[in-house]
Each structure stands twice: as structure tokens, then as C-alpha cells.
Amino acid sequence: MPILLWKRKQDYYYKDLLQHASSFGRSTSRGVKEKAKHLALERYMKRYLDGHAHSEPAKKSECTSMPDGDKKFARSRRPLDVPVHLEHSKKSESTPTPDGDHPRRHHDVQADGDQEFVYPWKGIVANIQTEWKEGKKVAESGSKLRDEFLRKGFNPLKVFPLWGYRGHPGFAIVEFKNDWAGFNNAMSFEKSFEVEHCGKRDYYGHENPGNKLYGWVARSDDYNSRGFIGDHLKKNANLKTISAKEAEDWRKASKLELNKYPHEQEFAS
Structure with missing residues (x-):
């Protein structure tokens, strides 16, 4: 080479x-x-x-809200302020996520500026609405979320709801193809949440995120986090930079x- x-x-x-x-x-x-x-x-x-x-980015989509188990769309009226790189506020750093996933500040950017992504490419969906049923938290199936993202043009392969001893923790992992088309779909998936202020920083910055879905592409800080997200990613993926994938x-x-x-x-x- x-x-x-x-x-x-x-x-x-x-x-x-x-x-x-x-x-x-x-x-x-x-x-x-x-x-x-x-x-x-x-x-x-x-x-x-x-x-x-x-290729053109996927059409702008609205945050998904699921009041009473029924999926609807709600457009945010907040001014657009999309960050280029995620930087957790001091408030969000000390706020644990449900069931133990903490937004720890692992650097997902190498010294040369090359980001570390979870590979095969994966997205994270947070704040999935749950309810108690027979002593455990339950939610709608991952196939419904997958179909929703398919309609929006993100072409996910599967959506895996995470599970713990209490049931559904409100998170799911979205799996994309491991090629460049899959990466493009994953980034469009992330951008669709960011433009509606339903991205990663928005989720960790809210004490009460409401009933909207939040989503982002999994990177090294998610991979290294404690809890359901980190455990699942470590078992099913690894970390890879864009330059390493290109090479x-x-x-x-x-x-x-x-x-x-x-x-x-x-x-x-």
C-alpha cells in the first residue's frame, strides 16, 4: 500500500x-x-x-414520541443549536442514566482527530417508554422501531431492545450494515435526532427527557460505559476508526x- x-x-x-x-x-x-x-x-x-x-442525507425526521404506547411525532420548537462534537456539561457528567449507564467522558477522538466508532456500526435509542407488567418493565417490540426507521430511510438491519433483571431499561441498539452505506445510514440516523434536539447531549442534559425518543451513533464512550449499553457493545462489537476502516x-x-x-x-x- x-x-x-x-x-x-x-x-x-x-x-x-x-x-x-x-x-x-x-x-x-x-x-x-x-x-x-x-x-x-x-x-x-x-x-x-x-x-x-x-449521496444526499436522509430527509429530516422528527423526534418520535410514544405517549401511552402510541407513536406520534412532535417537532421541537427550541432554536437549532447542533454541536459538532459532544461535550457533556458538568451537570450531565454527574447524572447517571437509567439502570447504571453513566455518560463517562471517554475520549472518542484519537490524537490525530480520528474518531473511534463502534463497529459494526450501531446506533443507540434511548428513552423508550416502558410500563410495569407482571413485575417487570416492558415496551413495544424492536421490530416496530426497526420499521419506523426503515420508513425514514435509515435502513437498519435489526433493533435489539436491551434487557435487565427488571426488564426493559428503555434502551435499544440499532444495527446497520458494516459497509459505507451502513455508516452513511447510521450518521443520517444520528443527524435526524440532533436537528430536533433529541441527540446524545440533549438526552444526558435533561433531568426530564419527556416521552420523546433520543438517538445517536455508538462511539467509544458508549462502548466503555458501565451498564446495559456498554455490556452489550463489548459483547457484540469492537472499536474502529474511520481511517482504519478505509485502510x-x-x-x-x-x-x-x-x-x-x-x-x-x-x-x-
Whole structure:
């Protein structure tokens, strides 16, 4: 893998990187093996990343509220103030979440600015309305939430309600595809909650979150949290940065493309 392609300080955007790969791959002064790798990158980007790079975000959706078990939509009238990065207030840091999940301040950004996401990509839904039934808390099935998110265009694979000794704690995990389309859907899922002030910071910043659903994409602080959320994520996923995922995909694509041209590898060697 050419180091110049993946130096983290290189600020290539999609079009710049595509142009670079195309020009390098067709250069007459480069070696056959290097040209093959760049052409493989170009093919990979056009095949797998072009739609992701130019896709429009999902339509803005409203926070879901579920009074008396009936899902409705309520638009927030608060002024729009969406944070770029989550920073818990002092108040939210000391406020435990239901059943022991604390918003601990684990840094989900590496020294080079690369965020750590839970992988495969997962979303978190909080404040699901519950009721007591036969000594345990119960709520609507995860399939109903999944269908709701499908209608909004987020394309989740599954929604797993979390369970504890008291029953449903009011949280669920949303599973997305582990490719870039899944990541795009997960980020659109998160943004739809943020623009309605129903994101992660909003949830932890409210003493009384009402009956609205809150949601966000799972990152390292969720993964490392104590309680139902952290336990589930540790058992079913790991942490991965975007650059690590890109490099992993590049290695796989490069290997597949180079295997198509064994004569070029022999010639280059």
C-alpha cells in the first residue's frame, strides 16, 4: 500500500483522491505495480464510494414520541443549536442514566482527530417508554422501531431492545450494515435526532427527557460505559476508526484487483 495515499496529514477529499489515483495509475513514468495499485483504488472508489460520497442525507425526521404506547411525532420548537462534537456539561457528567449507564467522558477522538466508532456500526435509542407488567418493565417490540426507521430511510438491519433483571431499561441498539452505506445510514440516523434536539447531549442534559425518543451513533464512550449499553457493545462489537476502516477496505480491494493481473505482479517483481 503506497504510504502517500494514507498519510493522515494528507487532506485528500473524494474528488482529489480520485483524480490522484487516476493520474498516478495512468502515468508513464511509474512502475507497473504502483500503477496497478492506483488503478485498483480508482476502480474501488468508483464502484463502492461514489454513491456514498455524493449521496444526499436522509430527509429530516422528527423526534418520535410514544405517549401511552402510541407513536406520534412532535417537532421541537427550541432554536437549532447542533454541536459538532459532544461535550457533556458538568451537570450531565454527574447524572447517571437509567439502570447504571453513566455518560463517562471517554475520549472518542484519537490524537490525530480520528474518531473511534463502534463497529459494526450501531446506533443507540434511548428513552423508550416502558410500563410495569407482571413485575417487570416492558415496551413495544424492536421490530416496530426497526420499521419506523426503515420508513425514514435509515435502513437498519435489526433493533435489539436491551434487557435487565427488571426488564426493559428503555434502551435499544440499532444495527446497520458494516459497509459505507451502513455508516452513511447510521450518521443520517444520528443527524435526524440532533436537528430536533433529541441527540446524545440533549438526552444526558435533561433531568426530564419527556416521552420523546433520543438517538445517536455508538462511539467509544458508549462502548466503555458501565451498564446495559456498554455490556452489550463489548459483547457484540469492537472499536474502529474511520481511517482504519478505509485502510482495511483498501487492502482488501487492492488484493482483489492485483489478483486479477498476476502477470503484472510477476513483471513488476
